Amino acid sequence: MKRTGFLYDDRFLLHKTGPYHPEVPERLTAVFQGIEESGLLDKLIRITASPADMKWILAVHAADYVKRFEAACRANKQMFESPDNQMCADTFEVARLAVGGILETARRLMAGELDNAFCAVRPPGHHAEANQAMGFCYFNNVAVAARYLQQEWGLRRIGIVDYDVHHGNGTQHIFEEDAGIYYYSIHQHPTFAYPGSGREFEYGRGAGYGFTKNSPVLPGLGDEDWKRLVERDLFPAFEGFKPEFILVSAGFDAHRDDDMSDIKLSTECYSWIMHKLVEMANTYTEGRLISVLEGGYSLRRLPELARNHVEILLNG
């Protein structure tokens, strides 16, 4: 059995998004309960969060952006830069904690204390641009983790797999010129879904050209087509790239019971992708993989999805 880390902290629940918003604390509670009730909690190595060193957040985000975000929170603003980004006075600190927890997880993994890990955090991160909050996201959790692994641990090839049903525009843009970070995303086709980027012909820019790959999925499609795209696009990409570390933007909103999208994945398909990612990690990265929660809004399905997710990491 692998030494699987599990980052969860009750303080992640303090980020409140107000009425009519799907990115609610109950999501994380559902994730936690699913794992707890399955009896797997004792097998996981628990990690709690401490605030991130700002230097790592600033390795991704513009100083002015961080200032604006902090000031908006201090002023108790209910919204930051876009109506999607509903927040409360605690949001800045919670977002910083989430990043801090992920960095601590990455540190422990690189120090050999863990084999892999799942970070159940809020707020999510993959839509956050270097200088712009978007789509429920503030700090780009996975992007900061990738920069940390690059700069603190000298990793030269980091593979990011983003299977949230929405394209991770922030992550793609932050690394689009970086040949050391391969960004792969599979998501609902941008003509039919937020944020409208992640088209098939986006491959990165400059030195990073060829290190971005997107698989848009048409509305209404399910497991079979989705798996076929992953096999066609992700497998050969990582075979060529040979990542030294895999970061996963784990979004569960492509599930057929999630009303945030028109993609119809089964619970089994989410297990399939995790099995494949763990296999890939075993092949390329000595098992090193950290997954970070992004979207996923079906409170009914999140418990089973989270339970399966960590079970596969443990058995990986």
Added chain:
Amino acid sequence: MFVSRSMTRKVITVNPDTTIFEAQELMATNRIRHLPVVVADNTLVGIVTDRDLRSALPYRFFKEGITAAEKESLKNLRVKDIMTQKVISIPPAYTIQDALMVIQNARVGALPVVDDEGRLQGIISVRDLLRAFINVLGIGQPGTLLCILVEEKVGQLKRIVDAITEMGVSFGSVLVARYWDENKRAVFPYLLTQNVAQVKKKLQAMGYELLDPMQWYIDQLPEEERPPGKPKS
């Protein structure tokens, strides 16, 4: 919405006596396909396109090149010999919509923009119009597209816009398109939000039909391409 705001102002032009080799060079270097032909005072007297040049020059010119003898025989050929003299042009006060209609009817790739005195002010190409259209669609901004089927009667769009606005959601654009049922219209709001599940629920509660995204189309299809199972209008 005026052509003057979307056109290219710094136009690369030639005069009637420019050789076709010079014209070809200008197009290749600047990666353009249309050269307005002007005389003193920037008065437009013609237009020469890459197609005109392709017709005038041997096919091999664009491949392996031509011989010195062939070049010699063509060196006196001037723009005035091959240009279109009756140029379809538009005034700067035309709207983007006007330009779209003119371009479609005239089957050209670009329109010189000319003032009342016949002087060239700019040029608007299909590419400029595409850029404007992308802007109008709002697809440069992050958002989500919906497709709502509504009865063809007054006030429907207002109800939809009001309902969405009440939820604090901004619009990137709203398109209204024909539908195969002629008593209905397809409304495509592009909403600048990720949070559309609530919007969808609300619209459905109001009695609107949300179309399966795979059944959407922006333009009326010919009958044989109508989605399967849909009745004729």
